[in-house]
Amino acid sequence: MTLPDLGIIEGFYGPLWTMDERRALVRQLGAHGYGFYLYAPKADPYLRRRWEQDHPEHLARELAAFAGFCREQGVRFGIGLSPFEIFNRFDDGARQALARKLAFLDGMGIDELAILFDDMHSDTPDLARTQAEIMHWVMAHSGANRFIMCPSYYSDDPVLDRVFGQRPDDYLEVLGETLDPAVDVFWTGEEVCSREISPGHLRRVAGQLRRKPLLWDNYPVNDGDRMSRHLHLRGFTGRPAANAGEIAGHAINPALQPTLTAIPALTLAQSYGQGEDYCYGEAFRTAAREVVGPDLAEQLLADLLVLQDAGLHRISEERMASLTAAYGEAEHPAAREILRWLAGEYQVTDEMVQTQ
Template sequence: MQPELGIIEGFYGRPWTWEERASTITFLAPHGYGFYLYAPKADVYLRRRWKEAHPEEWADELARLAAHCRSLGVRFGVGISPFEIFGGFDADARDAMARKLAFADALGVQDLAILFDDMRGDQADLAERQAEIVDWAAGRTGAERVIVCPSYYTDDPVLDRVFGQRPDGYVERLGELVDPRIHMFWTGEEVVTREWSVPHLERVTEQLRRKPFLWDNYPVNDGQRMSQYLHLRGFTGRPAAMADHVAAHGVNPALQAVLTRIPMLTLPASYQQGKAYSYFAATRAAAGQVLGEPLGQTLWEDVLFLQDVGLDRLDAKEKVLRERYSGVDHPGAREIIAWLDGAYRITDEIVQTQ
């Protein structure tokens, strides 16, 4: 048994192209990925400039992507990050939110996400303010499903250091106030959780008063440190027993739209094979399926350098990698060369300003 799986394009930095989005959804849909949520941090019209309308060409591309999802039987959704709206949900903010909800409805969204992540949250009435906004939006959207991301979406204290100390009992209070029909994202014990456990999920279910909707931050590689690595190995630490304890399992993919399909193919295998699952074998099989042979074998031989060593520490190995992948007529090989060229580097400034 596996839960509903999906793609959450929610990373910082260089976003996927429209073609990359469509082809990735097409590739993963037959493997159980049944929803796609459009929420790249680089879309300023969903985040820092959320009150402004998308340019016409951008809106047209989104409409085409939504239609593409529908043609595949994949749920299409949009994530709105109304930047620090809970500081003052006044008439101007309500009008702007109403316009954005109408825009999403015109696209035909089935899923609407209200995202309060990565914003200042150190105010005593945070849960009350956010619950008011979510309730207001849920009553005005045509989406079939609404999902909210709390400001503190993990136990990880790094959020408190960066965005201010979370209010006492924040998660529990938000879970109490938000309609139980609305889902809530959760990234686990850490922002980038290495391993999930049933006891943890049971505890979070009690706190949220609903099963968590997982926002899994692997294989994403969008931080200043993480962009130094290509996340290619199969999923680990996601036992099949999780399936009964989550509302759904969304994956935040890597910046490399083709290479990310390798680890993402292994998540369904992890659920389906249970205790028989081998991430080592699953990675090798997925590499061949995504890249074909012999390129899949070549990448498999280089996983140690691509995922573990780091771009700035490759030294002489960089020349070897360039020789192996330069001129190979495959988008996955071109992504490796672009990564070596620094095209996917993320800086702290990018994270702080998107």
């Protein structure tokens, strides 16, 4: 079967990855059909709360070099910019600041640009039309080849209404009617972290948006106070290969652990490639052996219930010592990520989520 346009969105809360970690993930996943990488970590303040400021020169050079590396691997590089609550006041000052930022991003050599309106409060009466207007302005002032938008309400999940205010009536319909058809629109499914995403649901959303949605899949991401206590390692489920014909692409928001995230990421490509023959357990074993080698893959399989299901808060002192000893003997980046997780170094607090 033909793979959809697969991608990686580095869009989580929590600690930043290193450039070496990003390169390793791109190299591995690019060989399996992943075609784009969107850099949008919540911990990069120059893309969110301090978006009007340029990245410091050394960081800008590193990002430009990473963009070049992605292209060498056949992977498109993009930036996800969250101009914080700009839709509440898109005046001349905001336009000038945004024009400067877009020119700065063009200088990095980006292929794709996403404007992310998610996780922000709005007091704008005509929100969808205002956001479409901003997107059209961005398209006229950016040299990117592809434009993506994440709407304020990017899921049916009522949690968005509770946290950010009641969504306007017909928000998706107005956005679909007003927004240039060339702009892709991110969508996470029926929930922010969807257990299942079905062709029927995608067709309904496509009708509202007047375009096929671009999936922003919040698996295997594990940010947040609760989720960061668990490692998301299992193969993808609830994403049938039939979805491929209903979407503009499928991008995953990765786990906090860059090496381990490659395991479920590889199973997504297997799921689309194998169709009805896909078996998520076997896909996990195949992917784990490729990413960490046969011995460590068997260790992960043996510990899967503890690492993914029980989580840090339910590991006894005795089991903690056993796990630390087992992974301490393995000379592999994935084992080091597990040791860091066991030590609590990947814990994401509510304060981090509220301030990043």
